[in-house]
Amino acid sequence: MASEPKTLQQAIQYFSDPDNCRTYIMVRRWPDGVVCPTCGSAKVSFLVKQQRWQCSVKHPKRQFSVKVGTIFEGSPLGLDKWLPAVWLVTNCKNGVSSYEIHRDLGVTQKSAWFMLHRIRLAMRDSSPKKLFGCRSESP
Numbered sequence: 846m847a848s849e850p851k852t853l854q855q856a857i858q859y860f861s862d863p864d865n866c867r868t869y870i871m872v873r874r875w876p877d878g879v880v881c882p883t884c885g886s887a888k889v890s891f892l893v894k895q896q897r898w899q900c901s902v903k904h905p906k907r908q909f910s911v912k913v914g915t916i917f918e919g920s921p922l923g924l925d926k927w928l929p930a931v932w933l934v935t936n937c938k939n940g941v942s943s944y945e946i947h948r949d950l951g952v953t954q955k956s957a958w959f960m961l962h963r964i965r966l967a968m969r970d971s972s973p974k975k976l977f978g979c980r981s982e983s984p
């Protein structure tokens with residue numbers, strides 16, 4: 846992870862690559878290796894074509910993407926927009942406005958507001974780690 850983005854420009858460029866997005870979340874969410882978000886099994890295999898993992902245990906929702914169970918799940922916005930937004934929020938000590946996200950990332954201001962709201966909610970009472978994991982803790 847030596848190439849971790851240091852500037853917004855780098856972040857946008859870095860996260861334009863889906864592999865980088867997946868790895869970025871993966872190492873934060875599953876530092877000890879990928880586990881199934883449904884049953885917790887570590888016996889998962891990566892399906893390159895689908896860009897998803899598949900759990901070896903037989904249960905519904907065996908296949909999962911890196912978005913499953915995170916604040917990004919169910920959002921039509923791609924990780925190429927979400928992750929630079931997270932980067933902005935975590936790196937701008939003076940705070941970032943939805944207008945800045947709108948302008949810098951080229952999403953609508955409505956989307957920017959929504960993203961900012963979700964990111965802040967996830968970061969409010971926990972470490973940034975929560976961003977990439979425990980969606981189920983919020984109502």
Ligand SMILES: [Zn+2]
Pocket residue numbers: 881882883884885886900901902904907
């Ligand atoms: Zn499983």
